[in-house]
Amino acid sequence: MTDAPILKVVDLSKLFGGVRALHRVNFSLNPGELMGVIGPNGSGKTTLVNLITRFVKPTSGTVFFKGKKISHLPPYKIVRLGIARTFQMVKPFYNLPAYKNMIIPLYSPRMKQLASGRYGDRDAVALDLLEEVGFERDAFVAYKVAGALPQGYLKRLELAKAIALDPDIFILDELFSGLSLAEVATIVPIIEKLRMAGKSIIMIEHRLKELFRIADRVIVMNFGEKIADGLAAEVMASEAVKSAYLGTEAD
Amino acid sequence: MKKRKERIDRGIKVRSRDIFALCSWREMLYLAAPRLLPVVVCLALPLFLGVYWQKVLLSVAVFALLAISWDILAQTGMVSLGQALFFGIGAYFAGALNHYFGLSPFITIPAATILGGLVSTLLLLPVLRLRGIYFSMVTLIIPLMLVRVIEATKVFGGTEGLSGMTPLPSRWLELYLILGGLLLVLFGFRRMMNSDYGLVLKGINDNDRSVINAGINIYWFKIQALFIGGAIGAFAGAFMTHVYMFVGMPVFALDYSILPIAAAVVGGPGTLAGATFGAFLLVPLSEALRGFGGLRIVLYGVFLVVFIVALPEGMFHYIQRKYHQFERWVEVEND
Ligand SMILES: Nc1ncnc2c1ncn2[C@@H]1O[C@H](COP(=O)(O)OP(=O)(O)OP(=O)(O)O)[C@@H](O)[C@H]1O
Numbered sequence: 090m091t092d093a094p095i096l097k098v099v100d101l102s103k104l105f106g107g108v109r110a111l112h113r114v115n116f117s118l119n120p121g122e123l124m125g126v127i128g129p130n131g132s133g134k135t136t137l138v139n140l141i142t143r144f145v146k147p148t149s150g151t152v153f154f155k156g157k158k159i160s161h162l163p164p165y166k167i168v169r170l171g172i173a174r175t176f177q178m179v180k181p182f183y184n185l186p187a188y189k190n191m192i193i194p195l196y197s198p199r200m201k202q203l204a205s206g207r208y209g210d211r212d213a214v215a216l217d218l219l220e221e222v223g224f225e226r227d228a229f230v231a232y233k234v235a236g237a238l239p240q241g242y243l244k245r246l247e248l249a250k251a252i253a254l255d256p257d258i259f260i261l262d263e264l265f266s267g268l269s270l271a272e273v274a275t276i277v278p279i280i281e282k283l284r285m286a287g288k289s290i291i292m293i294e295h296r297l298k299e300l301f302r303i304a305d306r307v308i309v310m311n312f313g314e315k316i317a318d319g320l321a322a323e324v325m326a327s328e329a330v331k332s333a334y335l336g337t338e339a340d
Numbered sequence: 341m342k343k344r345k346e347r348i349d350r351g352i353k354v355r356s357r358d359i360f361a362l363c364s365w366r367e368m369l370y371l372a373a374p375r376l377l378p379v380v381v382c383l384a385l386p387l388f389l390g391v392y393w394q395k396v397l398l399s400v401a402v403f404a405l406l407a408i409s410w411d412i413l414a415q416t417g418m419v420s421l422g423q424a425l426f427f428g429i430g431a432y433f434a435g436a437l438n439h440y441f442g443l444s445p446f447i448t449i450p451a452a453t454i455l456g457g458l459v460s461t462l463l464l465l466p467v468l469r470l471r472g473i474y475f476s477m478v479t480l481i482i483p484l485m486l487v488r489v490i491e492a493t494k495v496f497g498g499t500e501g502l503s504g505m506t507p508l509p510s511r512w513l514e515l516y517l518i519l520g521g522l523l524l525v526l527f528g529f530r531r532m533m534n535s536d537y538g539l540v541l542k543g544i545n546d547n548d549r550s551v552i553n554a555g556i557n558i559y560w561f562k563i564q565a566l567f568i569g570g571a572i573g574a575f576a577g578a579f580m581t582h583v584y585m586f587v588g589m590p591v592f593a594l595d596y597s598i599l600p601i602a603a604a605v606v607g608g609p610g611t612l613a614g615a616t617f618g619a620f621l622l623v624p625l626s627e628a629l630r631g632f633g634g635l636r637i638v639l640y641g642v643f644l645v646v647f648i649v650a651l652p653e654g655m656f657h658y659i660q661r662k663y664h665q666f667e668r669w670v671e672v673e674n675d
Pocket residue numbers: 105108109110128129130131132133134135136137177
């Protein structure tokens with residue numbers, strides 16, 4: 090690709106007390122690319138996401154978005170620039186109907202910046218977006234309180250909240266975990282649609298089979314370090330990855 | 341500018357759950373009654389009360405305002421233990437403007453409302469990032485500190501306070517001003533808390549990371565909520581300065597911090613109406629218990645505990661639930 094990278098991570102590190110959660114991680118993401126991030130439990134994947142979005146302050150290292158340094162900005166400003174993430178642990182507003190959960194992202198200043206016309210009738214836009222991620226309109230699922238929805242719908246709600254922000258980069262933290270194969274099969278086309286629209290995507294996943302079907306490229310984390318970076322097939326063949334994953338690939 | 345098409349019926353259909361098909365006067369009354377009740381009570385009650393109970397009603401309205409202010413902050417995730425701060429700052433602003441500049445109450449009260457809101461917000465700005473109990477502790481301590489500052493520096497009359505304030509023109513105007521203010525605040529801010537803006541405020545309390553993740557600066561929204569809560573409390577304080585025709589250190593007393601919380605909790609937090617209801621219950625009760633002298637606080641405490649144990653959801657939620665379950669007898673057709 091000839092384009093300059095949309096996201097560039099340089100020597101990103103994080104120490105929690107004495108724990109080296111992330112150590113000198115480097116990578117760049119090209120526009121329109123879908124990059125997978127894999128690695129055993131506790132290898133620093135979520136920490137990487139938290140550092141890029143600055144929900145957690147890096148100990149050292151820099152992040153560039155479209156060539157500009159963003160690692161000193163507060164998290165809400167990073168979102169406004171166009172990086173949206175989902176949380177591994179979904180945390181909807183359990184006592185509100187699903188579509189009301191969408192109001193907060195639709196209230197975002199980013200909507201006004203984009204002048205996307207998405208700030209007309211928020212309730213209506215919320216329903217449209219939920220329909221896009223598979224809340225069947227006729228079944229009235231979108232009107233149910235979030236607390237009554239199964240995990241599959243909550244994950245899709247989490248994705249819809251990110252889509253509502255119309256970001257340039259999506260960072261999806263274990264979107265597929267806890268879902269059945271059938272549920273994953275309904276979400277994959279949504280992600281493919283986002284790619285078609287030119288979005289760049291970083292997917293943290295434990296579900297390797299599903300990930301490798303859609304990812305352009307994969308990086309592998311182990312003990313807070315990046316141990317491999319490349320095409321899915323190449324990465325899985327490398328010795329370092331095999332030993333890191335030994336016994337942990339059970340799920 | 342990018343545009344998108346949108347079906348016009350969409351919004352209507354979304355909200356059609358809140359649109360009712362009313363078929364009879366009975367049904368209309370059923371919906372209107374809970375909204376009319378506070379209006380009727382506030383407007384009609386003074387006419388049936390003697391001077392003493394009119395003063396109690398005035399005090400009810402003041403504590404209801406402080407309880408509403410507490411509830412708005414609590415719903416935004418800021419549990420204040422220092423409503424006296426807002427009350428006291430408003431009271432001193434009105435007092436100072438009247439005493440030093442001779443301004444009429446119709447200027448000092450609105451001015452003290454705005455300035456009180458601003459100054460309270462500025463005072464709490466440095467601790468806005470503190471969470472939970474740490475924020476609460478600071479709100480508890482600041483009014484106690486201000487008392488000592490006034491004592492030590494002898495500003496605003498020091499321990500003597502400032503007296504000889506201009507009273508409001510008449511007792512009736514006084515009463516209806518505060519009751520009108522209460523109704524406006526109650527209905528106005530209930531509406532606000534139910535709007536999309538209110539949803540963002542409540543979202544900060546529920547799950548602040550999710551709100552940040554929408555690109556929303558939660559501190560800016562907390563500042564706005566703090567200003568609203570501060571201004572409501574300052575309004576109550578400014579008003580009382582002109583009722584007592586005096587302002588002094590007692591305006592920072594713990595009563596103004598504790599009683600509003602009790603009212604909101606007993607009445608049912610999270611609705612503003614519950615906070616108001618709680619004040620209507622607790623303030624007269626505390627007056628009625630005056631006859632018991634020293635035991636008053638004990639009885640009051642017992643009452644609070646019994647209430648909170650028996651109805652942890654708060655009176656308002658309980659009544660609301662029962663009201664929605666109202667049934668009526670209908671004749672069964674015989675054939
Ligand atoms: N807030 C924190 N305080 C202290 N240690 C932390 C914190 N967050 C993460 N860690 C530690 O950092 C390391 C990396 O955690 P992280 O959550 O990034 O892993 P992960 O790859 O996302 O794991 P999983 O696959 O289970 O989600 C772990 O050892 C974890 O215990």
